[in-house]
Amino acid sequence: MYRYCPPLRDQAFVLHELLGTADVLAALPCGADWDRATIDQTLAEAARFMAAELLPLNTIGDREGCSVVRDADGAPAGVRLPAGFAAAWQRYVAAGWPALGSDQALGGQGAPSVVAMAVYEYVNGCNPAWGMIPGAMRGAYRLLRAYGSPQQQRDYLTRIVSGEWTATMAITEPQCGSDLSLLRTRAEPRPDGSFAIHGSKLFITGGDHDMAANIVHLVLARLPDAPPGVGGISLFLVPRHLPDAGAPGGLAPAVNAMVATAVEHKMGLNGSPTCAMSFDGSIGWLVGQPHQGLRAMFVMINSARVAIGAQATGMGQAAHDSALAYARERLQMRVAGGPARPDLAADPIVLHADVRRMLLTQKAHVEAARMFTAWLALTLDIAETHPDAARRESADRTVALLTPVLKAFTAENATLVANLAIQVHGGHGYVRDHGVEQIVRDVRVAQIYDGTTAVQARDLLSRRVLADQGRGLKSFLSQVREDARPMEAFFREPLLALCDGLESLTADIAAAQDDMAGASGCDYLRALGHLVCGWLFARAARVAGHCLAEGRGDGFHRAKQATARFYVERLLPQAQAHIAVARSGVASLSALDERELFGESA
Numbered sequence: 001m002y003r004y005c006p007p008l009r010d011q012a013f014v015l016h017e018l019l020g021t022a023d024v025l026a027a028l029p030c031g032a033d034w035d036r037a038t039i040d041q042t043l044a045e046a047a048r049f050m051a052a053e054l055l056p057l058n059t060i061g062d063r064e065g066c067s068v069v070r071d072a073d074g075a076p077a078g079v080r081l082p083a084g085f086a087a088a089w090q091r092y093v094a095a096g097w098p099a100l101g102s103d104q105a106l107g108g109q110g111a112p113s114v115v116a117m118a119v120y121e122y123v124n125g126c127n128p129a130w131g132m133i134p135g136a137m138r139g140a141y142r143l144l145r146a147y148g149s150p151q152q153q154r155d156y157l158t159r160i161v162s163g164e165w166t167a168t169m170a171i172t173e174p175q176c177g178s179d180l181s182l183l184r185t186r187a188e189p190r191p192d193g194s195f196a197i198h199g200s201k202l203f204i205t206g207g208d209h210d211m212a213a214n215i216v217h218l219v220l221a222r223l224p225d226a227p228p229g230v231g232g233i234s235l236f237l238v239p240r241h242l243p244d245a246g247a248p249g250g251l252a253p254a255v256n257a258m259v260a261t262a263v264e265h266k267m268g269l270n271g272s273p274t275c276a277m278s279f280d281g282s283i284g285w286l287v288g289q290p291h292q293g294l295r296a297m298f299v300m301i302n303s304a305r306v307a308i309g310a311q312a313t314g315m316g317q318a319a320h321d322s323a324l325a326y327a328r329e330r331l332q333m334r335v336a337g338g339p340a341r342p343d344l345a346a347d348p349i350v351l352h353a354d355v356r357r358m359l360l361t362q363k364a365h366v367e368a369a370r371m372f373t374a375w376l377a378l379t380l381d382i383a384e385t386h387p388d389a390a391r392r393e394s395a396d397r398t399v400a401l402l403t404p405v406l407k408a409f410t411a412e413n414a415t416l417v418a419n420l421a422i423q424v425h426g427g428h429g430y431v432r433d434h435g436v437e438q439i440v441r442d443v444r445v446a447q448i449y450d451g452t453t454a455v456q457a458r459d460l461l462s463r464r465v466l467a468d469q470g471r472g473l474k475s476f477l478s479q480v481r482e483d484a485r486p487m488e489a490f491f492r493e494p495l496l497a498l499c500d501g502l503e504s505l506t507a508d509i510a511a512a513q514d515d516m517a518g519a520s521g522c523d524y525l526r527a528l529g530h531l532v533c534g535w536l537f538a539r540a541a542r543v544a545g546h547c548l549a550e551g552r553g554d555g556f557h558r559a560k561q562a563t564a565r566f567y568v569e570r571l572l573p574q575a576q577a578h579i580a581v582a583r584s585g586v587a588s589l590s591a592l593d594e595r596e597l598f599g600e601s602a
Ligand SMILES: Cc1cc2nc3c(=O)[nH]c(=O)nc-3n(C[C@H](O)[C@H](O)[C@H](O)COP(=O)(O)OP(=O)(O)OC[C@H]3O[C@@H](n4cnc5c(N)ncnc54)[C@H](O)[C@@H]3O)c2cc1C
Pocket: 136, 168, 169, 170, 171, 172, 176, 177, 178, 179, 202, 203, 204, 205, 206, 266, 269, 274, 445, 448, 449, 450, 451, 452, 453, 454, 455, 458
């Protein structure tokens, strides 16, 4: 059975005991209203709402999927979502959840990112396909808040904040995926200052659907005088329905010249409408400056990358909850030295050492992802709103450095965690009835969208580490070293060794004359991801130890210590293997011409 229990206890540990979130927020203008009680009440209500409204729709969404509705002539005329999805959206809007993380001045509730991400984790544990549209809307909100004109903010942003309208990120085209310099969509100026958008977009999440009155597409396109390459891309706001003050609801009833020509038949996330869109002279308006669209769009992309940490955590938790429940019920063979349960026909598989290894691997990765996401989201809150400019700048450097790591590392680990859920279920995991194969299918794409793992690795090395002369990395490494030095040797030694290893690997990559960065980037990223998580687990173990020593601790804290030690003993050593692989550079990849290496058959 697909199981998911919103992890309120662990969330409270991470936010309050580990990060002291309410105290950090108290120093920020965005956090004045978010004391511990308010955070806990919000999370408890979010857990209740998502479990009641979204969880029951998860399997339905997977089985039913989305479909293009056709008119009498067979032409595409909209997209239908799975049963119950639109009604759940209406209740989500009525309960005010879309507005949670938005500014109060825009009608939002002003929750800081760290709280919004915790809630988004629950959305994804309950129903990741449904969660795709609210995920995109958070990025659209952040983009339009930063770059939208006052009129765009008044007419569009407030409706995105309330959830009355949804939004999309329209970047990808058939020939243009990771390489945005290949983008072809055109924007032609119109006499009234608007633009006519022409082009085909692919894989657009929420490109069309029946759950909101309007959809605000944020579209990358080129102006006629655009220079080639990524420096010639502009951003446009293109609504599905144009404003019309005289029409009911203030919207023209006819659709702006655009159509969702197809809904992709995907491996997973079937309840999410991933649309091929045709913009056929659709009317839109420039957002920000001409040819500066990519910079603006990166606000949305980076928001999505942080949100993937929450998405991976939610889906990983569901995989772990499902596997654990099954492992406690399933009886097979006797444990070494057993029987452990002579009253039963065989011992529950949760007692076998190897099943315990799989469950602990899941638990460790999920808890690591939760800590990483919460800590980075809180750092983002500091970067955006701390009154001290130096604190903002330092936090901003950390966010810039670690956003690609959070995105790629947690997405890859969540796939591993989901795969382990199948392994724990044996053959019963491979068949549909238990629901865990859906998690593998749903989570896999997190390594692809919003930039593949290789794209994150390129971004990390070229823009966040090397271009910055390693300043962001150095400051993060000194934070880890400072924390690690007083720790017991079990945590201190591997963390310090990893800091040294990453530092010297960085120097080698910076000095390399060949494409060592390209050949080593993914291993570099994983090593850094392990360092972040190993460091956070070491801190978590220290906090748990204090609680136990002071008589405030319980079984939860003992489990936290055990999981931290498992991470350091069994998972963290992989980081040194990644460093060793990264050091091998391009040699084994480029020994032969690709035709000779792979043969001519393809
Ligand atoms: C379910 C789903 C939802 C999506 N939602 C949206 C959305 O809402 N809006 C939107 O605009 N797009 C969306 N996308 C598109 C997604 O962002 C792209 O699929 C992704 O960025 C990768 O582009 P691509 O598929 O063209 O792969 P490609 O760019 O063709 O990459 C293919 C492979 O080549 C590798 N590669 C490419 N260049 C390099 C390089 N320089 N170095 C090393 N490796 C490289 C990649 O890592 C990858 O392994 C979605 C996709 C899916 C599947």
